[in-house]
Amino acid sequence: MKKGLAFVVSALVFLAVGLTAFAGGQTEKSTASKQLTFVFVPGVVDPFYYTMEKGARAAAAKYGVNLIVSDYPKSWGPEVQVPILQATVAQGNIDMVFLAPTSTDALVAPLKKLYDSGIEIITVDTYIGNGDYSTASDFSFPLSYIGSDNVAGGKLMAEDLAKLIGDKGQVYVNSTNPDVSSVNGRVIGFKQGAAEFPNIQVVGVDYNLDVQQKAQEETSAILQQYPHLAGVFGTNLYSAEGAYQAVVNAGLTGAVKIASWDATADLINALKQGQVDLVLAQKPADMGYLAVEWGYKHFHDKAEVPKKIGTGFELFTKDNVNDPDMAQYIYTK
Amino acid sequence: MDYLIEVRNIVKRFGGLVAVNDVSMGVGRGEVVAVLGDNGAGKSTLIKVISGVYAPEEGTILFEGKPVRIASPMDALSLGIETIYQDLALAENLNVYSNIFLGREKTRKAAGIFPVLDHEYMHREAAKVLDGLVIKIPSLRSKIKSLSGGQRQAVAISRSIYWNAKILIMDEPTAALGVAQQSQVLELVNTLKARGIGIILISHTMFDVFKVADRIVVMRRGRKVAEKIRTETTPDEIVSYIVGAEAV
């Protein structure tokens, strides 16, 4: 009984504390002259978003924006990201949040709530709803979607990989997680691109759930099943790293061409050594930079922000990999 | 003599082994019958037949003169045959009165609908039983874990007598107890006897047996080899039956 009593008392104390805060917790809304505060919430802990953060920090320094970067979610999903988002904005006095939403549906309500309280939203890399904020809808409230066109990128990969394998043969896709809209876009784009080559056959798609060792096992199995496989498309760094390790191990380097989406230092290194043949770099740093820059322009210059901003790609091949101009596109820690 | 419970020609086999072979015995009201025997003599199997753990292959059981079927421990309990096992079968994490009422908890209706445990009632009732015993337990809200061996024995016994045990089967009640506590437990046995409860006592300790038993049954290799009135025998004689030195 005593324990129960203690619990009730502490709960009441807690409640009282909360209610006091309720009365005095909110602070005055911002005025135009004060420093802007932006919050960045990454999608998951991964070099891609880290590079994005660096871009954002560069812009924040340039425009004098106070940038708060939230804790990196440890795995991909709204159940991890939403509490981080909400706890981070609890600090108060936030002018804008830009984030990579981890779900097209689940982020709508929490972001709408922030929007209604007067905070502006930009989504980077991934989007909410169908990503089209230009026509009015339940999810069209963000200022902009800044990201690369995954379907177009997937298509690009298919075309370039086709060139490398002489427009014919069997190709295989190793992907991370069917849950993720951006990665799925790459798979869809790749299949569309491959469909334009009558002699190219996509033999399968596997999902490694972001575990490199699994990607390696899956690719090894595929190499057994299709001994004359001509190419592999890895839709992110884990897929690509696992896939090329499997090919290296099978001694099929060169015989099986590897196309990798995402340009980590390790994959670029593998490209230099000829173990990987094609690396697509998105421009995460640009995404971060543009989000801050457009946010600043929105508040400071009352500029009209485009509803969709594409950041494009860079393709690394063995011809340009040592080009010093390309080094900026490598994702770094 | 009128037996409270009587078993006749009980046979219990395990595979090829005959654990209890044609054994008959009985216990009267207010009588203590000790069952003695070496390890493997069949005494615990016999006890388990009476308490409903094992079903005998042959033989009959009479309770208050009428044949009964004891197919499960619940059957035995409902007849008033309670067993206190050597390990006492107490839940150490629960308190004294909870153990006394374990499985037969008293509930009351909270808000007229929900059956909730009636702790007050159980506490009160348990106190009544324990008050009549020699061994004192400081608080009925103490966990069994914090009690001494003798106190635990008392809880186990109170549990049985609260539920109107007519027959009490006690398996080595004094094993693993200190000397002072041993005599307290034996005193408890005498108290119960005075209340008219029939007791079957299994023990290795000749001292205990001769202190409290009225009759002594000796088993050997599954058979009953002797049945003596305590006052008409000696420890030496009983020992010789147990080890089989005296041919029957």
Add this chain to the structure above:
Amino acid sequence: MSDRQAARPRTGRLVSFVGRRWALLFLVAEAIAFCFIARGFFTLDTFQLVFIAGVPLFLLGLAETFVIISGGIDLSVGFVFGFASVVSAKLIVALQGAGASPGLAILIGCAATLLIGMIPGYFNGVLVARLRVPPFIATYSMLSVTYGISELLVEGSQAGNLPYLSSVIGTGFIAYFIPGHGFSFFTHERVARGTPVYSIIPLVVVAAFVFVAIFVFLLRMTKFGHHTYAIGGNPDAAVRSGIDVKAHLERVYVISALLATLAGILYMLQFSQGKSDAGASYLLDSIVAVVIGGASLYGGVGTAGGTIIGALLLSVLETGLRVLGVATFNIYIIVGIILIIAVLIDQFFPEITSSESGASP
């Protein structure tokens, strides 16, 4: 009362008091500390955030409390959670496709899922109680099976396209307060952007606490709860006292699955999706909450209140660090240390748990 003093000669009153309530004290201390050091922690929103974030832990922790008190463990709760989120999402979408209104579809879908969710629990119970499979293995196999089935249902993807109403419920509050407009319940009128709207008491927390209250009542006050302790304390004694231990254990595992299912449904409402591995990360945390709450993995000891305190302790820690903006990798280290300390306290002050008011009735 004097007998209680005698029962613990080694420790003083203060040590014993602290030892018995260390989790609660720790919780209060960390909450106060965050109020001072984390700007924005001391607000109604953050306070409610702690509870929202705690919902899965409250429910899974309570599920685990029943099982652990009975002397077992349930590794499947995390994936029963995911399974429930997938099944409920699929059902709601299907019902809507069959012409049901969103409200009806959600109601029937959730009710049906609560029933379906008990199936894995029943299998766990049968394996553990009837086939005598160790709980660890039985529930691990059920983990695999429910994971596999939910992945099959969504074909490796996730279940979505839920009616907007589900998200309204999942992210809604009981009451709203708008200065100048006063209180309103469940919805609030549209106001100009930037007008402060105070949301009071999240619906998911209410739903969770209704179930928590029911099962706390079941565990604390009823015969059923009492028998759960008895079985965990001494299964033989329970059998000999005429308790149907096998049937009881089956029910314990069904309750565990039921609570996990509810948590999964609330997840589905909150995040508008069903995901097979949505609950995976809560499994160990829920066990940690139970242990911090004073339960013993050997069974027979533990309380639902303790588990709730344990869950709150974790939830406050995590939310507080997030508000602070500290990288929460360290949280694993902190939780690991707290867990070990929890057991060590129990080892050093055994009299705390063996005296009257220890962590079991």
Add this chain to the structure above:
Amino acid sequence: MSTENTQTAAQVERRGWVQILARNWALAFLILLFVVFSFTGKGFLGLTNFENILYLSTTFVFLAASETFVIITGGIDLSVGFVMGLSSVLCAQVMQSVYAAHASAAATMVVGALVGLVVGIAPGYVSGILISRYNVPPFIATLGMSGITNGIALTICQGFPVAGLPGDLVRLGNGYLFYSFPGKGSRFFGWPPGVTDSQVRELTRILPNGLLLWLVVIAILLYVLKTTRFGQHTFAIGGSIEAAKRAGIDVRRHLVTIYVLSSFFAGMAGVYNVFQTGVGNFTPFNASYELFAIAAVVIGGASLMGGKGSLVGSVIGVLLLAVLNNGLSISGVAAFYRFIAVGIILVIAVVIDQLFPDLL
């Protein structure tokens, strides 16, 4: 009496046959899987594929082997997966620094591997002390250690794979002992001269280095468990701690050694992981490597109650799960069925254990 005896003899004989099957059900099941997948999966039946299965299992063989010792003592080690992650990250981090300081690839690898192995000992020592000296239940002690090791690993690498390591690493980790090419001879540790990239599909590779490593480790551990006093004591403690104490075994010290051993091999798995993938990987927090390892050990005939278990069984358990993965994958069966299959196989394992309690 005589009829009774002959009956029993017949029963014994029949039971004996059933028992042999029951005792080796995992092996029987493994063989069955081989046969089935050979028909359903194109490319399953082949030397390279078998070698792949075997060497890709290396880390899990280490984890299951270490878990076997712990489970035999009646304990459990939930930290192996995260200890592996910590070792992997630290090993790679050290290699990265050393390599960046222009050390040779060989020196880098040796230093990194040593650090990874040594680091692996610490968590086991702490859990061992907690378990043996302070009576913390193994479940809790190792669960706590898994949180701590995971946190340290993540704090060190900030959630990123540790890259920038020498390329020789993966060549060694994924290499073979012996290569042969028809017409061009054969060679140890490298391709026969004259073999070009386009001809690699005909190259025969024998004995992956990973497989070689785990065969050696298992051989040593088998020797320890089967023939030494240490092994005997391990079983004795699992059978009855009290009896072991009375027999004069220093149970506390033995348990500390057991958990150190477990943690050490988890560390070895982490180091090998670096050699296999070429980067240091933290363990994803819901990867459940420890559950996988425990499942393999139980399938291999160990009892979670302690006192029972076999290393060969555990290896068979790992292979059973690995073949299931590989076979289903090659047969084009949706990956999700494998989870269901694993669950069912586990139940079979334990129910068989219940039905034939007198095995082993």
